[in-house]
Amino acid sequence: MNEVREETLPRILGRRLAQEQTRQQFEESHGEESARPTYTLRYPPDRDRN
Amino acid sequence: MRILIATFAGDVHALEVALVLRERGHEVVQWCGGDFPTLQSASVELDGRSARWSACGPELDLDGREFDVVWYRRSAPPVLPARMHPADRPVAQRECEDFLAGLWTLVSPSAYWVNPLASRARAELKLLQLREAQRAGLAIPPTLSSNDPERIRAFLAGAGGPVVYKAFYPAWWDDGERVAHLLTSEVDAAALPEDEVLRLTPGIFQPRIEKAHELRVTVMGSRVVTARIASQAHAATRLDWRARTKELALEPDELPPEVERGVHALMRRLGLVFGCLDFIVTPEGRHVFLEVNQMGQFLWVEHTNPDLRLLGPFCDFLLARGGPVGDECADVRHADWFERADAAALVMNRDHVRWAGEFSTSDSSTPNPGRPGAEAKPEGVSP
Numbered sequence: 558m559n560e561v562r563e564e565t566l567p568r569i570l571g572r573r574l575a576q577e578q579t580r581q582q583f584e585e586s587h588g589e590e591s592a593r594p595t596y597t598l599r600y601p602p603d604r605d606r607n
Numbered sequence: 608m609r610i611l612i613a614t615f616a617g618d619v620h621a622l623e624v625a626l627v628l629r630e631r632g633h634e635v636v637q638w639c640g641g642d643f644p645t646l647q648s649a650s651v652e653l654d655g656r657s658a659r660w661s662a663c664g665p666e667l668d669l670d671g672r673e674f675d676v677v678w679y680r681r682s683a684p685p686v687l688p689a690r691m692h693p694a695d696r697p698v699a700q701r702e703c704e705d706f707l708a709g710l711w712t713l714v715s716p717s718a719y720w721v722n723p724l725a726s727r728a729r730a731e732l733k734l735l736q737l738r739e740a741q742r743a744g745l746a747i748p749p750t751l752s753s754n755d756p757e758r759i760r761a762f763l764a765g766a767g768g769p770v771v772y773k774a775f776y777p778a779w780w781d782d783g784e785r786v787a788h789l790l791t792s793e794v795d796a797a798a799l800p801e802d803e804v805l806r807l808t809p810g811i812f813q814p815r816i817e818k819a820h821e822l823r824v825t826v827m828g829s830r831v832v833t834a835r836i837a838s839q840a841h842a843a844t845r846l847d848w849r850a851r852t853k854e855l856a857l858e859p860d861e862l863p864p865e866v867e868r869g870v871h872a873l874m875r876r877l878g879l880v881f882g883c884l885d886f887i888v889t890p891e892g893r894h895v896f897l898e899v900n901q902m903g904q905f906l907w908v909e910h911t912n913p914d915l916r917l918l919g920p921f922c923d924f925l926l927a928r929g930g931p932v933g934d935e936c937a938d939v940r941h942a943d944w945f946e947r948a949d950a951a952a953l954v955m956n957r958d959h960v961r962w963a964g965e966f967s968t969s970d971s972s973t974p975n976p977g978r979p980g981a982e983a984k985p986e987g988v989s990p
Binding site: 574595 | 618619620772774778779780784785786787788789790792794798799800801804805807808810843850851852853904906907910945949952
């Protein structure tokens, strides 16, 4: 059976349109380390899971 | 007053509110959803006509007693341990989630809920939000939501101008070094993948609406706090202000009376008592509703501009329990509390199971070791 290489699989529209940045650029855009609790005071990821 | 907050480890919003309310003599219990099942035990017993429930774990010992207020802030989902048979994981996860969903329906039915459980789930549906906003008399963008390639291509061709694509949920793809962040994005026919891939993910397509500025409207019962977002001041934030929040300027603003009436009508239709709404204001002054986040973040608004008071009003909103709002927390300012909340969050992260959120996805099938994530057994804590 041929193995499917994941990097050859086409990506969904959302992934094609997503803005790529380095982690440093991403955090600079929001002025806060994304791992810190206070990150949510800079960037509001709004949707809840429920 | 006795207040229960459904939350997750490191939730600054919940911590700040809990610190304020405790200082004023109220009893506040923070229930970290991610501690279940490794650090928490919970039970429901039903017999005859009675139902009893209990839950215990770190800083949690509940026996079914009523609360005055339940703030269902953001409960982390159950977090299973890393060491577990992978074939059992989805089964256990499903069982945990179903058990907890049932348990929550028994919790404090006479309390004032922010927001009511049944309304929460319904209000998360973006298409329902748009439909109810129409019915509430609010302007919305013309919208196609579909996975039908033919309909999507026709919508793009017939829009007469640029079209934006929105997902139903935020998403990050993360390969450890680079982050791909899905925001509202302009889309044209050339950007679409082939039809068999396009149909795999329904999306929301709307004409790009010209903006003068945007509004973030936080509704707490009858009180409305409106923040004007200068999203057009920077190229990076013109399409979606979430792309760069560092220099985002917020100023106090007000809604026109007819729009405010529409907002309250929408909240009633969705059964919400709290919500964060996003609007575009066009150069002609037209207010266009985009969405409501039934448990949106709100302290970032006061963090950005201290004149936009949210922490004190939110605490008074909880304490009012749907009745006349008092001024017990009128002097409360976020600037006086967030450092304490930040310190408490770091302690909480140490003592509870952490949850990384569900919107971040490794961008390969290889687990990404570089990202903070769910840890089923925090250091120094024994289940």
